[in-house]
Amino acid sequence: MSQTPIVIIGNGIAGTTLARQLRKRSDQPILIISKESDYFFSRTALMYVYMGHLTWDQLEPYERGFWKKNKIDLLRAEVVNIHHEQKIVELHDGNGIRYDRLVIATGSTPNRFGWKGQDLQGVQGLYSKQDLEQLEAQSSTIQQAVIVGGGLIGIELAEMLHSRGIEVTFLVREQHFWNNVIADSESRMIEQHMQEYGIDLRLATSLKEICGDENGKVEAIITEEGERIACQFVGLTAGVRPNVDFLSQTALEINRGIVVDEFLQTNLTDVYAIGDCAELRQPQPHRRAIEAVWYVGRMMGETLALSLSGHKTPYAPSHWFNSAKFFDLEYQTYGNISPTPHENEAHFLWQHPEKMLSIRLAYHPKTEQFLGINSFGIRLRHACFEQWLNEEVSCSNVITRLAEANFDPEFYSHYEKNIQNAWQAQHK
Amino acid sequence: MAGTTQINQTLGKNSGLVLGLLGLALLFLPFFNAGFAHSTTGLVLSLSLISVGTVLYSDFLYRKLPAGIKNNGVWFDGLSSRGILGWFVALALTGFYIALYFYPATLGYHSEGNTGLVAFFDPLSKMLNGNAATQWFVYGALYTLAILLFGVKFIYKYRHNRYQIIRTLSVMFFQLGFAFLIPELLALFHPDTPYFAKDLKNMWPLNYYFFESWHLKNMLNGGGLGLFMLFSGLAMIFVVSPVLTYLYGKRWYCSWVCGCGALAETAGDPFRQLSSKKISVWKLERWSIHAVLVFVFLTTIAVIWSFLSSNPNLTSFSRETFVIGTVLFLLLLMGVIYYYKRHELDKDALYSFLSIGIIIVGTLCIQAFSGEKHILFVKSYTLTKWYGFGIGAAFSGVLGVGFYPLLGSRVWCRFGCPMAAILGLQQRLLSRFRITTNGGQCISCGNCSAYCEMGIDVRAYAQKGQNIVRSSCVGCGICSAVCPRGVLKLENGAVEGRTNEPEFPLGNMR
Numbered sequence: 001m002s003q004t005p006i007v008i009i010g011n012g013i014a015g016t017t018l019a020r021q022l023r024k025r026s027d028q029p030i031l032i033i034s035k036e037s038d039y040f041f042s043r044t045a046l047m048y049v050y051m052g053h054l055t056w057d058q059l060e061p062y063e064r065g066f067w068k069k070n071k072i073d074l075l076r077a078e079v080v081n082i083h084h085e086q087k088i089v090e091l092h093d094g095n096g097i098r099y100d101r102l103v104i105a106t107g108s109t110p111n112r113f114g115w116k117g118q119d120l121q122g123v124q125g126l127y128s129k130q131d132l133e134q135l136e137a138q139s140s141t142i143q144q145a146v147i148v149g150g151g152l153i154g155i156e157l158a159e160m161l162h163s164r165g166i167e168v169t170f171l172v173r174e175q176h177f178w179n180n181v182i183a184d185s186e187s188r189m190i191e192q193h194m195q196e197y198g199i200d201l202r203l204a205t206s207l208k209e210i211c212g213d214e215n216g217k218v219e220a221i222i223t224e225e226g227e228r229i230a231c232q233f234v235g236l237t238a239g240v241r242p243n244v245d246f247l248s249q250t251a252l253e254i255n256r257g258i259v260v261d262e263f264l265q266t267n268l269t270d271v272y273a274i275g276d277c278a279e280l281r282q283p284q285p286h287r288r289a290i291e292a293v294w295y296v297g298r299m300m301g302e303t304l305a306l307s308l309s310g311h312k313t314p315y316a317p318s319h320w321f322n323s324a325k326f327f328d329l330e331y332q333t334y335g336n337i338s339p340t341p342h343e344n345e346a347h348f349l350w351q352h353p354e355k356m357l358s359i360r361l362a363y364h365p366k367t368e369q370f371l372g373i374n375s376f377g378i379r380l381r382h383a384c385f386e387q388w389l390n391e392e393v394s395c396s397n398v399i400t401r402l403a404e405a406n407f408d409p410e411f412y413s414h415y416e417k418n419i420q421n422a423w424q425a426q427h428k
Numbered sequence: 429m430a431g432t433t434q435i436n437q438t439l440g441k442n443s444g445l446v447l448g449l450l451g452l453a454l455l456f457l458p459f460f461n462a463g464f465a466h467s468t469t470g471l472v473l474s475l476s477l478i479s480v481g482t483v484l485y486s487d488f489l490y491r492k493l494p495a496g497i498k499n500n501g502v503w504f505d506g507l508s509s510r511g512i513l514g515w516f517v518a519l520a521l522t523g524f525y526i527a528l529y530f531y532p533a534t535l536g537y538h539s540e541g542n543t544g545l546v547a548f549f550d551p552l553s554k555m556l557n558g559n560a561a562t563q564w565f566v567y568g569a570l571y572t573l574a575i576l577l578f579g580v581k582f583i584y585k586y587r588h589n590r591y592q593i594i595r596t597l598s599v600m601f602f603q604l605g606f607a608f609l610i611p612e613l614l615a616l617f618h619p620d621t622p623y624f625a626k627d628l629k630n631m632w633p634l635n636y637y638f639f640e641s642w643h644l645k646n647m648l649n650g651g652g653l654g655l656f657m658l659f660s661g662l663a664m665i666f667v668v669s670p671v672l673t674y675l676y677g678k679r680w681y682c683s684w685v686c687g688c689g690a691l692a693e694t695a696g697d698p699f700r701q702l703s704s705k706k707i708s709v710w711k712l713e714r715w716s717i718h719a720v721l722v723f724v725f726l727t728t729i730a731v732i733w734s735f736l737s738s739n740p741n742l743t744s745f746s747r748e749t750f751v752i753g754t755v756l757f758l759l760l761l762m763g764v765i766y767y768y769k770r771h772e773l774d775k776d777a778l779y780s781f782l783s784i785g786i787i788i789v790g791t792l793c794i795q796a797f798s799g800e801k802h803i804l805f806v807k808s809y810t811l812t813k814w815y816g817f818g819i820g821a822a823f824s825g826v827l828g829v830g831f832y833p834l835l836g837s838r839v840w841c842r843f844g845c846p847m848a849a850i851l852g853l854q855q856r857l858l859s860r861f862r863i864t865t866n867g868g869q870c871i872s873c874g875n876c877s878a879y880c881e882m883g884i885d886v887r888a889y890a891q892k893g894q895n896i897v898r899s900s901c902v903g904c905g906i907c908s909a910v911c912p913r914g915v916l917k918l919e920n921g922a923v924e925g926r927t928n929e930p931e932f933p934l935g936n937m938r
Contacts (some may be wrong), residue, residue: 014871021932042872042873042874043870044871044872044873045871045872045873045874045875048873048874048875051499051500051501052499052500052501052502052503052504052505053497053499053500053501053502053503053875053878053910054873054874054875054878055503055878058874058877058878059873059874061872061874061887061888061891063706063707111918150556163500163501165434193494196494197494206757261634292752294872295868295869295935298868298869298936299932299935299936302932302936303936303937313937316937316938317935317936318935318936318937318938319935321867321868321912321935323867323869323871323914324913325912325913327494327496328494328495328496328497328588330814330912330913330914332869332913332914356913379866379914380865381867382866382868382869382916382934382935383866383867385936386867386934386935387838389852390938406913407864407866407917408917409591409905409908409909409917409918410590410591410905410918410919411591411594412588412589412590412591
């Protein structure tokens, strides 16, 4: 029996999770279309290929026989339009593919703010497989690079270029690195760590323009303050935005991303959107409409798999969690914690006097209810915080039980006692 | 500024490399009967240069940089990515092992008086055990030196990780003390006893000749020390090992104590990423490791049977008692596994059943069809010789170490070690050890799988939020170390709930 397939545009973590989870629950044909790569790969690990930790093959979490064995069809093609009345996606070669239901999971694309010179040779963002290939080609002969944009991709790119012996100048527009997410004292720790590696960090510095030579290659940048910094490469890492430009001719409701309801459904019948490209019409309290992180893509894929296999399920993620690594410094977060405490939020901070270790907890100033935690250099158990946030325990309870949540390797020094003492000293 | 640091670092590294290679070159001089041959000064100079060079190299390679994961360029370096240098080292190592096992004379070993490399080590051997060196003494000394020096390098590399530091100190200690110094000194103080193994930690079946007729006789005739080694050997097999494996998993042995593991974890560390993670290779591994297990059990039962046949008066029990006892023990083992695993009889449990079943049938066949000098239809002597050649030499040495730069550092441990097979079986079925996956934090990057020397696709479990409970895991802890998101933790805990299969990783839907 030949059935019309569920067509997924995009083979990233959202689309792939959907396909896998759907296959466990349904026999309907599934087709994944990707412009970017033949097989699913871990986007978060692109940096490790450039640094020589991993080979390209190792980025693929499933062996290539997996897809055939699980009857998930893969197609390398670019979708240029969607004809929702006929239920057809149109490919770049003019061919059309009929779908039963369509899922758009096309991820993000790097932001470009119309800087002068942003199209010069040697200027690029870092998001896709093609970006990595371009970086490999462009960076083989350079000595100096400038990175613009103080977020996670920026610091990753700094680490990547540094690993190849390239001198890196890192322009961060804000007063402190990543200070729209973390507090200044933690930002400072990361900043010092970057400097320890020899990264030339320029805080509160913005890009004015990128200058090219007569061949259209980048040769310097100029900051808003007028400083000229010579470089042969510019990395633009000022965030990402939903990759939805190719859908502009369709009848899809698009704001910044493709607008979806709580069931991840778009305004068009049988068309869904998940992952970075989806914008929730009504996000949960404390959550953003677009959350361009790996975990959210995966969870949207899981949720939609239930809906598409007959168990209509709203997207209702549990407590926020995330993680990152800044050179050697690991970061984990659970629950809600602002960079600076807002009205109904108080903070408790413990930092090691010498080592790069810090824990910051957010709690309600009146009820003392634990709200969230940022941890640097100490690994924490997800399951504990999921449970404690569910149970709405108090902050002092979390601090008393912190050892239960320690996820560091065996024999590591423990600081729970120090943390408890510091808490008690503050809350006599 | 960054430039000068880099130049200094390269300079320091290279001077270490030159010193080390110079020391290594001195080891070859005796082959040309150059001046240093047979001189203690030569040996001391050579070993010192190698040591200083290696430590200097490691110091500049790692310690001059901020502490953290040091895998930059692993796949760009020919040595660690099967490049020309990797193939060259593999050929050199393999050649050395072939010479060692099959042509010791080429290394200079002659019972009437050594020459060449072996003679170079005569002074050290005389100092430690009172006799001229053998090729095995040279091998033991160089093997120990490699573990110590590359152990230092490894500690520099992972100086931010106390699990790695303590574990490495442990393998260095057991190699230097238990495997090298103590046996040599025991030989020095007991010059007249017949030969038997004196490395306490090297238990059967890794020490495959423990139950061979000559070895049992030598232990029985070896006075107090011989009896001590016999009984402590038996205690290790039947009491110490099962208890420790239950409490901590097989890592207590494979990556904390074992000599093979010690070399793999130290000298073999640059090659750990070369092990294959393919599902097909995992299948091969399971067949191969269980086949070795069956083979070693049957061979051992056979040699004990023939020992009891030919020495009826030496012990108090007959070969019939032995066969009945063995069969009962194995049936009991099957019963225990069935009792604990009857609700989750997965592939590993079935493989174990199959293996034990074959061993039982084999044992009964030995009883029924064997005679004084032959086991089944093969001469018992031939059987043990094959085992010694196939497993002891070809597999563990030539393939196991010689192919480090091609197949990774744990080929022997993964496909051929009978000890690892037994411990693995217990680890999978009855142990408190597991690697816990931290909820939904995995980003599928693949560092854990890539740097697993045992070829376990760790990511396959972690990205599903599943704990990792695999028989082959030696608990080296590198997956946990290289994980950029703090997802993996080696833990001992309740056996109940050790394995989990969540519908989705933690974090979605309350």
